[in-house]
Amino acid sequence: MPVSMYTVSIPIFIRHLSGLNTVLDKAAAWAAARKVNEADFLNMRLSPDMFNLARQVRAATDHAANAAARLAGKGLLKLANDETTIAQLKDRIGKTIEYLKGVRPSEIDGTEDKDITITLANGQTRQFTGQSLLLGNSLPNFWFHTTTAYDIVDRRVRHAWFGSGNSAKLRRECAAAIVSSNSDARNARSCSTWRAWRGHSPNTSHPQRCGSFGVGAFSPGDA
Numbered sequence: 139m140p141v142s143m144y145t146v147s148i149p150i151f152i153r154h155l156s157g158l159n160t161v162l163d164k165a166a167a168w169a170a171a172r173k174v175n176e177a178d179f180l181n182m183r184l185s186p187d188m189f190n191l192a193r194q195v196r197a198a199t200d201h202a203a204n205a206a207a208r209l210a211g212k213g214l215l216k217l218a219n220d221e222t223t224i225a226q227l228k229d230r231i232g233k234t235i236e237y238l239k240g241v242r243p244s245e246i247d248g249t250e251d252k253d254i255t256i257t258l259a260n261g262q263t264r265q266f267t268g269q270s271l272l273l274g275n276s277l278p279n280f281w282f283h284t285t286t287a288y289d290i291v292d293r294r295v296r297h298a299w300f301g302s303g304n305s306a307k308l309r310r311e312c313a314a315a316i317v318s319s320n321s322d323a324r325n326a327r328s329c330s331t332w333r334a335w336r337g338h339s340p341n342t343s344h345p346q347r348c349g350s351f352g353v354g355a356f357s358p359g360d361a
Contacts, residue, residue, distance in 0.1 A: 143209065144246040147272055151202035152238050154284050158198060159231045165291045166224040176223050182290050194287040195227045198280055199234040205276035206238055208254050209268050210245035 169179050180192040189197065196219055203215040215237045221227045249268035256264045256271075266275070 142243070142247045143249050143268065143272065144241075144243040147209070147246060147277070148206060148238050148241055148243075150277070151206070151280065152235055154280070155199065155202060155231050155235055155238075158195065158284050158287060159228055161288050161291055162195070162224050162228050162231075165295070168295050169224070179294065180222065180224070180227070182294055184286065184290060184293065188286070189283075191287055191290045192221055192227060194283045194290065195230065196221070198283040198287060199230055201276050201280040201283065203234050203237055205272055205280075206241045206246070208256075208271065209249045209252065210241050212241070212245075 165179060166176075168174070169176055181190045183190045196217075199217065203217075206212070207214045215234065217230055217233060221230060252268035254266045254268060254271050256266065258264065
């Protein structure tokens with residue numbers, strides 16, 4: 139049975155952004171209970187050369203909304219990139235989900251061979267078909283950034299609660315929010331952070347191992 143472009147894009151984006159929203163709820167509750175400065179929390183990263191939590195969330199929303207816009211021929215969703223609180227990031231996710239819900243299947247299906255040109259921040263251009271953009275760039279980068287955002291929250295909370303049953307409980311709840319089907323879980327297993335979901339330490343010595351998902355094809359600012 140053929141899989142439509144809409145089926146493998148808009149519902150996927152909405153489901154995983156909703157899961158990311160739940161992860162941020164867990165982060166906000168944890169930070170508030172321990173009087174942790176949210177600005178410090180949002181500035182955390184897995185490695186010095188990786189984006190912080192705030193930029194991981196921004197990148198995830200950008201890849202989702204921009205893919206939908208380019209496939210459907212709509213104007214790009216304009217969002218501020220100055221969020222400094224978890225509430226503001228959740229608002230960004232909410233606006234992205236509302237935008238995605240406004241995209242109809244008829245606007246996405248049949249765009250496999252659509253010619254798409256993306257102009258990067260440096261003025262260079264990249265050429266895609268609809269299918270190569272979605273399957274080779276937008277979805278892989280979207281999964282990478284949602285996974286990394288989860289892993290930053292997991293790493294911060296788990297290190298603070300080392301040995302605590304509450305830490306394991308939060309990991310299970312956050313993982314359940316992100317991994318909502320067996321197929322998603324199979325995709326996630328190719329990423330080193332799957333070990334964190336399984337209750338083991340993530341491989342932080344190679345923080346870009348998830349690059350197999352396609353991260354780095356172009357920067358989130360060009361998404």
